[in-house]
Amino acid sequence: MSGDTNSKLVLRDFSVFHGKDHSLRRVSMDVKTNRILGVIGPAGSGKTTFLRALNRLNDLTPEIRTEGTALLDGDDIYGGSYDVVRLRKRVGMLFALPVALPMSIYDNVLYGPRLSGVRDRRRLSEVVERSLTAAFLWDEVKDRLQMSGLRLSGGQQQRLCLARVLAMEELEVILLDEPCSGLDPISTAKIEDALTILKDRYTIILVTNNTKQAARVADETAFFLMGEMVEMGPTGTVFTVPADPRTGEYITGKFG
Amino acid sequence: MKMSGEKAVRFGLMLLAFSSLASLLLIAVFILKEGVPFIIHYGVREFLLGLNWQPHKQEYGIYPMIISSLWVTIGAMLIGAPLGIAGAIFLNEFVPRTVMRIIKPTIELLAGIPSVVYGFIGVMVLAPFIRAYMGGPGLSVLAASVILGIMILPTIISISTDAIGAVPNTYREAALSLGATRWQSVYMVTIKAARSGIVASIILAMGRALGETMAVIMVAGNAVRVPHTPLDSVRTLTANIAMEMGQASGMHRQALFATGVILLCVIMLLNGIAISVVRGGVRRK
Numbered sequence: 001m002s003g004d005t006n007s008k009l010v011l012r013d014f015s016v017f018h019g020k021d022h023s024l025r026r027v028s029m030d031v032k033t034n035r036i037l038g039v040i041g042p043a044g045s046g047k048t049t050f051l052r053a054l055n056r057l058n059d060l061t062p063e064i065r066t067e068g069t070a071l072l073d074g075d076d077i078y079g080g081s082y083d084v085v086r087l088r089k090r091v092g093m094l095f096a097l098p099v100a101l102p103m104s105i106y107d108n109v110l111y112g113p114r115l116s117g118v119r120d121r122r123r124l125s126e127v128v129e130r131s132l133t134a135a136f137l138w139d140e141v142k143d144r145l146q147m148s149g150l151r152l153s154g155g156q157q158q159r160l161c162l163a164r165v166l167a168m169e170e171l172e173v174i175l176l177d178e179p180c181s182g183l184d185p186i187s188t189a190k191i192e193d194a195l196t197i198l199k200d201r202y203t204i205i206l207v208t209n210n211t212k213q214a215a216r217v218a219d220e221t222a223f224f225l226m227g228e229m230v231e232m233g234p235t236g237t238v239f240t241v242p243a244d245p246r247t248g249e250y251i252t253g254k255f256g
Numbered sequence: 257m258k259m260s261g262e263k264a265v266r267f268g269l270m271l272l273a274f275s276s277l278a279s280l281l282l283i284a285v286f287i288l289k290e291g292v293p294f295i296i297h298y299g300v301r302e303f304l305l306g307l308n309w310q311p312h313k314q315e316y317g318i319y320p321m322i323i324s325s326l327w328v329t330i331g332a333m334l335i336g337a338p339l340g341i342a343g344a345i346f347l348n349e350f351v352p353r354t355v356m357r358i359i360k361p362t363i364e365l366l367a368g369i370p371s372v373v374y375g376f377i378g379v380m381v382l383a384p385f386i387r388a389y390m391g392g393p394g395l396s397v398l399a400a401s402v403i404l405g406i407m408i409l410p411t412i413i414s415i416s417t418d419a420i421g422a423v424p425n426t427y428r429e430a431a432l433s434l435g436a437t438r439w440q441s442v443y444m445v446t447i448k449a450a451r452s453g454i455v456a457s458i459i460l461a462m463g464r465a466l467g468e469t470m471a472v473i474m475v476a477g478n479a480v481r482v483p484h485t486p487l488d489s490v491r492t493l494t495a496n497i498a499m500e501m502g503q504a505s506g507m508h509r510q511a512l513f514a515t516g517v518i519l520l521c522v523i524m525l526l527n528g529i530a531i532s533v534v535r536g537g538v539r540r541k
Contacts, residue, residue, distance in 0.1 A: 057429055062352075089435035099430040102449045111444070112434040161430070168435065 008033045008173060008203040009054065014068035016049050016058065023049045025227045026068065036195060036204040038218025038235060040211050042250065046227040047207045048096075051175045054205070055091040056084050072173070089116065092165035096178040098157035100149035105132075105141050108149040108160055112168035127167050134198065135163035136190040155187025162194060174198065176206045180213065192217050211251050215239050223247045287520065290513035303514060309480045309496070311504070316511040318518065320482045324397070324490035325466060325522065327483055328476065331401025332408060332465040337458055339405070340412025344454075347413070348420040349442050360417060367410035375474030378403040383475060392487030395477035401486070403471050408461035415460065419453020420446055459530045466523055469494040493519045 009031040016024035024046045031037050039047050049058070056077065058064045070077050077087055089112065101108050109128045110118075118124060128145065132138040137159040141152070149160055158179060165174060176195075180188040195204055195217055208214050214221050215235060222232035223244070231243045242248045295303050298316055306317015343363070347356045378399055387394030423446050431441035447454070477489025478499065491499075497512050497519075504512055 055433060057433055060429065060432070085435055085437050088433055093433040095426065095430065095433075097426065099424075099426045101427060101430060101445055111431070111436075115435050115440060164434065170435075 006033045007031060008073065009205075010069075010071040010074075012069045012071075014053070014070050015066065016046070016053050017065050017067070018049070018061075019063045023227050024053065027229045029222065029229060029232055031203060031205060032220070033203050034199055034201075035219040036199050036206055036217055037232075038214030038221040039205060039207045039224060040209075040214050040221060040250070041224035043209075044226070045224040047224050048177055049227075050224065051093070051177050051205065051207050054173070054175055055088050055093055057088075057093065059084065086170070089168055089170045091173040091175060092168055092171050093175040094158070094161055094165055094177065094179045096181050098154060098161050098182075100152065100157045100160055102148070102150060104146045105149050105152070105160060106145040109163050109167050111164060116169055118169070131163040131167040132160075134166050134194060135159045136194050137163055155183045155190075158183060158187065159190065159194075162191065166198070171202060173203045173205070176204065176208075178207055178209055181209060188213075211239075223250065225250070284520070287513055287516045290510055291517035292514070294507070294510035294514045295517065298511070298514075303511075304518070307482070311500070311508040311511070314507065316507075316514075318493065318496070318515055320480050321491055321493045321496050321515070322518065322522070323482050324476070325492040325494070325519075327397050327486070327490065328400045328404065328472065328492055329462060329466045329526075331397060331486065332404035333458070333462060335401055335405030336408040336412060336461060336465070340409050340457070340461070341416055341454060343409070343413045344416035344420055345442060345447070347417055349438065349446070356417075360414070363413050364410050366406075367414075371407065371468060371471040372474070374403050374407055375471035378471065378475035386487065390487060392485070393477055393489050395475055395489055396487045397476065397483050397490050398486040400472050400476040400490070400492075403475050404465045404468055407468065407471065408464050411461045411464060412457045415457035416450070416454045419450040419457070422453070423449040455530060459527055462526055462530070463523055466519070466526065467494060469498045473498060493522070 007030040009029075011027050011029050013026045013028055014024065015022065015026050027050065039050065041047050052058045053066060054070065054077075058066070066078055072087070072091070076082065092112075101111060103111075106128055109131050110124055113124065113127055118127070129138060129142075132141065137156060140156060141147075141160075149157065152160060162179070165171065180191055183191070192213065195206065198204065199219075206214065206218060218235045220232060221235045221238040223230045223238065223242075223246075225246060231238065231247055233243070238247060239251060242251065303316060303318060304322070305319050306315065307319055308315040308317050309320065347359060351359070379395070382399050382402060383394035383396075385394075386392065386396060386399055390398070427445050427449055428441050431445045432438075436444065472492050473495045476492060476495060478491045478495055479489040480491050480496075481488065483490050493515050497515050500508070501512055
């Protein structure tokens with residue numbers, strides 16, 4: 001049933017239904033530890049649904065239900081007794097549009113640690129510096145940590161959100177939902193740089209509309225089409241000798 | 257031809273807008289014209305801090321009524337604000353949309369009940385209850401606070417619900433995805449984001465509580481005295497004006513207008529405090 005031991009996430013016949021729509025169709029995959037998985041596919045292919053299923057944000061929408069198994073370190077995250085709040089602390093998410101919370105930069109970064117009950121001021125300051133540095137934002141904001149996070153530029157806000165995810169102590173998996181879709185090339189490059197460093201510590205799943213971005217940073221790439229996972233393999237292979245002709249057509253821009 | 261039509265509409269609307277402004281101005285001017293000379297003539301200190309209100313002896317001290325108004329208003333806020341805000345949060349975050357669409361209009365209907373009906377319930381039900389179980393005359397600060405606290409609920413719930421509903425869903429998702437429980441996301445993010453709207457609802461409710469007259473006359477007891485406990489009978493500024501305006505003339509009548517001036521000032525003061533609290537909170541962020 002489960003994949004080999006260095007798989008962080010294992011999906012078997014995993015489906016998501018949106019009311020009557022079958023928006024994710026029987027996906028089976030192994031996501032390896034400390035790797036970046038790129039997920040590509042045209043709009044409406046189920047990429048975001050897939051991502052939101054992995055930290056159970058879909059729970060918020062009552063008409064969504066799932067079938068099949070999704071295992072994190074061997075435990076079924078949709079199992080009846082599974083602790084959803086703990087799951088979300090282990091599996092962090094970065095959204096397509098940056099969502100800085102209406103509070104200071106400092107408080108934004110510390111939102112997660114404070115929820116986990118960290119109160120020691122020195123430790124909190126260390127977390128802020130470490131997380132903002134890892135998100136390539138520290139130098140730009142270190143003199144104005146008390147400023148509202150909402151006053152940062154879009155690119156800075158997205159890196160603030162990344163820092164906020166990285167500040168979570170129990171973090172193991174980072175989900176990114178087209179994190180660079182609204183960003184300029186420089187901010188994009190900074191996020192990509194951060195990701196390639198972060199994979200040493202975390203397992204990363206990057207959903208992107210930009211196939212070149214997947215080619216640049218992903219170790220493995222999965223191609224989704226109309227709710228189905230067409231193929232998944234090492235990025236080099238998927239981009240040069242795809243197993244399915246539809247993958248090649250999408251990558252070369254014939255549709256989508 | 258078309259342009260002149262545009263101009264006519266614009267001019268008409270401007271006239272309407274200014275007419276409401278003008279009526280506000282007229283009210284203020286009229287009250288000030290009648291009230292201010294009296295305050296100067298009688299003495300600001302004697303008027304505001306005088307303990308005796310005995311028009312037949314030419315004594316016009318409104319200190320007891322200022323304090324009574326503040327007690328009743330603060331009491332109403334202590335009862336109404338937590339209930340109203342909690343209700344708004346509950347409706348937004350923990351109740352399905354369909355249920356909310358039924359409950360919210362029902363609560364707003366409360367605002368349409370005439371205040372004399374609230375007062376009637378206060379006199380018939382609440383005051384005897386207080387008299388029997390807590391002592392005192394029953395008609396009291398407590399009775400007025402409870403009745404007013406209920407009367408301001410629709411204002412607080414309606415405006416707060418809209419403010420909380422306007423908080424982008426992405427905030428909730430961001431908080432939840434960082435490992436917040438439902439309640440943590442509500443009180444650490446949603447309420448913060450909706451704060452200005454919630455405070456606005458409280459300011460409006462406070463104005464209503466301070467200005468309410470009929471229900472207060474019926475349940476507060478109307479004794480002119482400085483209250484020592486919430487069970488004492490009191491007379492508020494508004495009750496004082498409404499009860500005596502009919503038979504007042506000369507100095508007495510001017511004194512009532514002067515009471516109106518003070519009421520105006522107290523409302524502006526309370527609003528000012530509330531606004532500066534909101535601004536201060538924002539600046540600290």
